[in-house]
Amino acid sequence: MLQGKFLASQKMNELINEDTSLLLVISRFGLPLGFENKTVEEICNQHGVDTYTFLSVVNFLSEENFEMDNSYEKISIESLISFLKNGHQYFLGFKLPAIRNKLLSAIELTEPGNAYKDIFLKFFDDYVEEVNSHMSYEDEVVFPYVLELLKGDEGNNYNIQVFEDRHNQIDQKMMDLKNILIKYYPSKGNSNLLIDVLMDVLSCSKELSQHNKVEDYMFIPAIEAIENKNRSTYAK
């Protein structure tokens, strides 16, 4: 990564003040709150997170215009994988269930007959199932493959291209839900709860697309670089 906006010598709390959405990135790297006045580097070292990788992700996600280059070699794949895995845990174990609960309460409140409750829940649960299978595939197939690859194991027939090809977009249905709520939901009375769900849906779909962006523009290219390097070593 090129020199970005945020530096290792910067205080962690300053970084959050500049871009609050980075809180999610920080927690996904497993860095707990309570930063005092410590710098990014100190916090990362304290928790065994690779500073370079952390800053690469942070700068990548906070830059409006992002630039690509091919300096992937310095990225710690282990740290990146743990970031991605924590992300999966966050979506499936926390964010999506929280949205489901809110959606349920909002419908119960705005639709006294509850006529649409089941249909919305069915839609949502199907979607979560889709996200689940997408993410489990990464957890169970892609990441173990990559960890083997890092050990220099070439016995596997898999390669990251397979993943790249099947890495489909999972935020389409989330956008559908957003549009249904904004454009077509026959809401009556107080809509605070409904607006609250909508805000969650919007932030969640943004988070999902950021998560995918890290996979597409950092993770996959980094793995491709390793595969190519291994291949040329073996060719010699």
Place this chain on the structure above:
Amino acid sequence: MQSEDNLLKVLIAEPSAIIRNGLSVTLKRIPGSWIQPVEISSIENLEHVLETNKPDVLIINPNFWGYVDMTTVRAWSAASKLKIIALVSSLSSDVILKKYDESISIYDSPEDIKEKIFRLFDTSDTEKDKSSEESETLSSREKEIVVLVVKGLTNKEIAQKLFLSTHTIITHRRNIARKLEIHSTAGLTVYAIVNKLVGLDEIKDNFTL
């Protein structure tokens, strides 16, 4: 990625950070389109980024080419119909610019740039105007199709039922998705129920609650 009808991936290859970032911001501000710019500052990355990012448009400074030239890039991206636009910041010969699909000057207004890019694609202004003149609400035929889709019929079955070609049904479905901004069948189902196009009991067979 192309499922989003108006998403256009633009790769900007330009050594000057100021011009590159400026063009990115200008492109993002173009209303009515979703342009996703990616920037590269060195030509060595071009092949890799073309491969991973699969852009629809490459906007490149004509002085930028190094060991890679346009013929090579055309060959790499033959399948993806990549459009190549010259980003002109100094006097350039027409002979050189002719090889490009289009050229943008750094003094072009955002409107000029918009028109030039859209002219290269189906999303031309004329078509945009036409579609906005069309009603954005569903026609009765489209509603009919939504109901059949929601009931679980395939495009082929719908075509047979309505005595239309499958191709026509696909066109209708594309228009429905565009008008409603709902792209999944599951989403259409929720839409149809909430708007009372179908009753819950009508779709029970393929919709187990």
